[in-house]
Amino acid sequence: MVVGDFPIEVDTLVVGAGPGGYVAAIRAAQLGQKVTIVEKGSLGGVCLNVGCIPSKALIQAGHLTQHAQGHEEIGITTKGVSVDFAKVQEWKGTVVNKLTSGVEGLLKGNKVDIVKGEVYFVNDHTAKVMDEKNSQTYTFNNCIIATGSRPIEIPGFKYSDRVLDSTGALSLKEVPKKMVVIGGGYIGTELGSSYANFGTEIVILEGTKDILGGFEKQMTQLVKKNLKGKGATIVTEAMAKGVEETKNGVKVTYEAKGKEEVVEADYVLVTVGRRPNTDELGLEQAGIELTDRGLIKIDKQCRTNVKNIYAIGDIVPGLPLAHKASYEGKIAAEAISGEKSEIDYIGIPSVVFSNPELASVGYTEASAKEAGIDVKVGRFPFAANGRALSLNNTDGFMKLITRKEDGLVIGAQIAGANASDMISELALAVEAGMTAEDIALTIHPHPSLGEIAMEAAEVALGKPIHVM
């Protein structure tokens, strides 16, 4: 082990290669900075390795498993569906590998130096990078911290082979017969839904009044109906107390309606939130200020209180989502190059890949009211849309939130097939300050789900064609 080495001087140091860090590194390099990125784990961070991507791959495999069962209601039947889960996992691995090796290629192609190791700050221009064997000192002109987050462990539920965090649930070797999910946030709901599609009996224990907090009841209702249709149980206002590992499974104890209950299952998945990776970085040695919740304080350019150090992604306030991390990554990289870029997001979309998909951008009816904005809401059901009908997929609706005085589109919520695709048009409308008229007057192809946006806009304008 070499300590007290000669420091390596770098221009821009990026710490962590998740969707925040690697995007920041590439943009910084494109703008002419000499960039070094340090990653202690795998390129691509949580998102590509154990988050967004593998979860969506598993979710899609779950959908394809459902489809493989045929659609008796329309005359398509099959016999003997079989899922080789090892092969599903292998495929999931190839998807992840394509993207992570893609990231490696992109970093190299943009001439970013990639260093393996863990960063620890020594002061505001110096950090150590450690791996198993060595410690190397780096000095930097500017630094972008993008160290992301990790699952929270709750008391009484120490992670193990049977007590899983999201990473564990993503890498099971078999489809469980029964799984308890503690925490019905989007991660728990997505993973629970995915396994339900593979045939697992799911029990969701949610501490608050509803799963998917933040989404409207009308939306979560559809997800719950779907889950229940697949044999899932959802217990709200349930307090998980502890777990006992048995030979082949777990016994989870929880309290609901003042009564203590026990549920047995093969596994328990705990998805109750994530904690920012700001505690083992030596941030205090660099003089970086944190909020009470351990997040790094930043300004509109993602700059911390230390002027040459920036922070982005899950370690700064706001929604812990990959696209927010990447967006901030570009801002920070541009700010270092002297561009005037600023965080300017009135609408960060959020999507849940549940059944049906949920998506939201900007204000909801409730949040607009809270903010004192007078709104006119255009609601349109999927069941009245020709494309949704011909897809045999009519569960859902769109709500377009417009400002009453001038029809400005300030938000949209979608529950339904391909909501994740449809939200982009609305995100663009919100960002660009479009009105309901702008959307209504844009010709949307027929038949398409996009027509739902047009119709919702016309509902908001009071002259819908396809609903009364």
Next chain:
Amino acid sequence: MVVGDFPIEVDTLVVGAGPGGYVAAIRAAQLGQKVTIVEKGSLGGVCLNVGCIPSKALIQAGHLTQHAQGHEEIGITTKGVSVDFAKVQEWKGTVVNKLTSGVEGLLKGNKVDIVKGEVYFVNDHTAKVMDEKNSQTYTFNNCIIATGSRPIEIPGFKYSDRVLDSTGALSLKEVPKKMVVIGGGYIGTELGSSYANFGTEIVILEGTKDILGGFEKQMTQLVKKNLKGKGATIVTEAMAKGVEETKNGVKVTYEAKGKEEVVEADYVLVTVGRRPNTDELGLEQAGIELTDRGLIKIDKQCRTNVKNIYAIGDIVPGLPLAHKASYEGKIAAEAISGEKSEIDYIGIPSVVFSNPELASVGYTEASAKEAGIDVKVGRFPFAANGRALSLNNTDGFMKLITRKEDGLVIGAQIAGANASDMISELALAVEAGMTAEDIALTIHPHPSLGEIAMEAAEVALGKPIHVM
């Protein structure tokens, strides 16, 4: 039979209840006009009854049949897929019925009078409406003609039980073993692809150099590859000469590369174009002018040369598409109410529900060059998008066409999964005059296909993150 009756006086008369007519009728009624709509066939017109909707239902059933076969490459296998085609047809019928009865409800709800019968003009304020038994004269203040189009019959191919037009192909009682499709336009390609998904061996005979004329070679290439992968044969520059009906099928003769060939099949589907329904309406008695091609000439408000008569949809110049018809329907209705609405379609999207889906709006690279516009094209492949990868569906790309001088988005083409959903964002961008920067600066959810638009915009701007 009562002839020489007392005329019924109506305010606005709408002729034909397809997506042009029924939308015009509803909008006119919403604006306070007293509206009567006359339909000789079924409410919903071609589109809902024998066009857009049933074709998309059949296409989806084809996809679900494919999915029912499992996805061995990812570990999901099935045995014994069976398709009860009668039940597929029945389901298709329920989809159509839901929409057509929906249209009836909407018309009634908006207090539109619905009259069954065939319209024949007597002069510019009078028309007769005939059904099997009666003829009734109507006088009108204003009229919107929306009589749509019908399939062209080519010499040597008289329609029969074996020589099908699109309507025939949509209502088969069985999945054919083999089908010849004459004409590889979007209707032929969609129906051919759909049957290919059910297992039919398809032979497409296309007269020109490529199927799906109007779409770029790179896009049609993907569709052809997919069709061929399902055992289809595509013969271009083929000239269909004639058909002989055998006991259980057809023998189609065609010429290709100077040689005459014969192909046997269960059915032949002829989809070589459609003819406007303007020849049996008595238009000359109303004094309405047609183009050489039998289309009705209109101005920017959809007004014919006769000032109280408007025409919309497949009977006027432009793309014969349902959303164009509906759009024009609203314009005409609004014009009658004295609004200043005008046709302004710089961006009418067009979509082909092939495998993969194709969608286009505004200029293509080629059409922009022809128009003398200097462009910067942003191209991004589905294979570099995390959502496409996790969907196991990476065939395709997006091309964003921007004006070089200022980045204005003037068009977009998409080939790939859910292109029909994705095109709406681009249609809005084109309509609203947005730039590549606007799209690049809008946060698109991760992982989603919408990110492809953002990346294509960044390619056009010269600073893409996810391609080199």
Next chain:
Amino acid sequence: KPIPIGAYKRILATPYTRKIARDHDIDIEQVTPTDPSGRVTEEDVYRFIHAKDNLTPQKQE
């Protein structure tokens, strides 16, 4: 929680128009829209920039 950052007091403009203003150190709220709907366009921002540029030398005279 899908609650956006930022408020709707802000003036109407597309992201690119805002960027142009930022790049020229202009507070977009100061730009008077010519469009009756109140939307600030790229042209409005450039006009504002030119007006400012023209103003400065005049003051120096």
